[in-house]
Amino acid sequence: MALGASHRLQDGIEAVETMTRFALAVLALASGVYTYLGVRSILDGSATAVFFAALIYSSAVSVAIYAFWSYMARFYPHVTGTAGRGAMIGVMALGCAMIIAMSSWLNAAALAGSAALEQHLAETLEDYTADLDKAHQNALAAQSLLPDIQRTQERFQRLADQERETGALTGTTGAGSVVQLLSQMAAQLTELENGITASRERVTTLFDDGRKRLETMRTLVSAPGAIDPRADQFSAEVVALSGVITSLQQTSIAPSVKRAAEDLSLGFIAPIADGDAPDLANRQDRVMETIRSSVAAQSKVLSTAADEILAREPVADRRFVPLSSAEAVLRYASDFIPSWAGAISIDLLPAVLVFMLSIVHAALRRQEETLPFAQRITAAELLDAMAVQQALARSGVDIEAIVRAEVLADRSGDAVDLNEAGATEPTNITSLDIASKGPPRAPRAGTPA
Template sequence: MSKSQSYLLRGQINRLEVTTQVTLSVLALGSGVFTYLGVRELLDGSPTTVFLGAVIYSSAVSVAIYAFWSYLMRLMPHVRGSRGLLYVAMALGAAMIMAMSSWLNASALAGAAALEQHLANTTEEYQQRFNAANENALAAQSLLPDIQLASQRFAGLADVERQSGALTGTSGSGTVVQLLSQMSAQLGGLQQEITESRQAVDVLFADGSKRLATMRELVSSSGPIAERSNAYAEEAVKLSGLITALQQTSVAPAVKRAADDLGKSFIAPVADGVDATLQTRQTEVVGKVEAAVKAQSTALARAADEILSRPVVEPLRFTPLSAPEAVIRYAADFLPSWAGAIAIDLVPGVLIFILCVVQDVIRREDGTAAETEEMSSVDLMRALKIQRQLRQAEDEADGVVVERDDIVQQNQPHGPAYPRTVVR
């Protein structure tokens, strides 16, 4: 690089001085505006208090950013030996700027979208819990075919015994028919209870589906996110109540109790046959019916236990978030917004690196000449004054030496005078 090229670089730096200052001012102002928008969501109180607090904080941020980068831009390119310490200070200041401004900038850029993301994720979680509660409530419906089949089997045996006496050999409504009819009636009552619970579950499920549809509509609709969040919270509270109601609608506990009662409370009736032979046959059939009832009771109790062993679905509590909190929680979903929020604060650091590189190139090519060429007129006048003072001191020192030589020559009694050489 020739000297004329180094002059050109210095000239370009001087020409860019105004552009640099304007750039710093605009970036600091832009960061302050976005900081104001972000911090306004965090403050609470009267509108005047919120406005003044946000303005003061954003103004302080703008001044801090402008002063910090201005200091580094003025000083760092001209520092040689201790530039590493300035880099440490630059990193520390950049971290502070991100802590006090960048995350608020990201909140201003993506706060509404982050809140919508929070509502959408919460809706999906509500959907999962609502479906789980509905499945638990309907789980007892899977027992309905077995209960219905057992009830029909007992009723069919009672009809056969009544009409043809296929079990005891004697037709009519005796002990066996009464016992079979009683078991069929008990299972029929349980069947009716399960069927009625299905209707209640369907009503709750339809209501919950409407709440979920309203919540999804609030997430995707337009309008201020704060108003939509408030309406969403109301729907979420109602849906939590429906989830609790679905948990309480399950008839699995009732099936468990009925199954236990069916097997444990079985009392064999006394045979009422007209002769001993018929009574013996009745007793044998009653024993077989008792064994069948206990087997059915055990199967129903086991199935009810499997349903009851399912984890209880706890109602979800909706937690509203502010825009900054939502941006931080869902930061991975808004990386471009975070990048822009950080870049608007740290772009001046790139300009400082450029200035440092250019100044190093100028020093390396021009050497010490660059330093003298960059002297101001005041520095030049001061240097000339010091030079005149040095010359005057040298002249005074020369006059003293000549006077002493004359005195020595006058005091010599004999011999010629030899010139004296003074080495300075």
């Protein structure tokens, strides 16, 4: 049973030798092809120079992979010692790391380079979308002050009209100093309102332009066709969009609102009471003082609101960095694990064949060790043993007498003298074990893959 199994294992090793070499060659060639595609994506220069450089590099990779795994398949299964096997595993680990460094990441770039670049463009699009929205919100923040400014302006204008028509504040009708002051404050607030309204129109125009840029970028990300021309056009759109975002930040009316709010109080110029009667002039002075207090309070409210708007975090400067397909695959490796697994498997699959051969050779050695010597001896070893027997016979050594003497010696514990056992000529051979143990057997050379 053991002899038949041993022969079947040996026959199997010999049968798969050609297939193993063919498999190594195909895997090395496939790795070289994808390495060539990956190298072309990262090289710059003329088309001829890039072609030959990529071809030479991929050819070197294919030869290196085939040679490395051929050596491992030939030697690793026959190294049986613990130290030797550990050293071979260390060499295999080092070789696998070098193969991944020089080939696998380029294979991944060839397999998923376009998808990785699209991923890069998509994430960049999301970032710039967020930047445009933030810049738009910051630019429109001052618009929230517009209702308060309008109410204050309307109040001052209404009081001026009432004072002119009914004398609601001083008790005397006419366009005096109080009406003049109220009209002055209403005019300043109207000017500020007009500035905010004009700013809103400018912000709306810029935001619409930015949305059109984003729509074009979104189309480029999802459009079919080669990725490189789309990436170039995407870069041009990014530059234009960055200009729109910068303009939005500079269009904010908040600094102007703050300056106008301070001018309401600091630039307050009260006219001299122009009443003919002392009592009327006194009433006008008291009303103008009340207006001053109201203007100061309104100025403080607007200034505080403007400070809150100015305290908002501005949009950070963002620079779009174009990537090659290989760089994109490395940056977004976690998103393309299947592609990485396939690229690495092409290069490291021969390790499975090496370990499989090692297991078969180990099983073959174990089965041969359990066989009797007569079944383990090879034809060459048998011929060597017969030559030794003939040489001893010519020397007058009686092999049968030696065997009988050795058996008796084993029982008694005495040494065997070959000359006394039947040798007609002196010999320095003290003992033989041909019949029972056989001559030392040379290691059987396994068939390498």
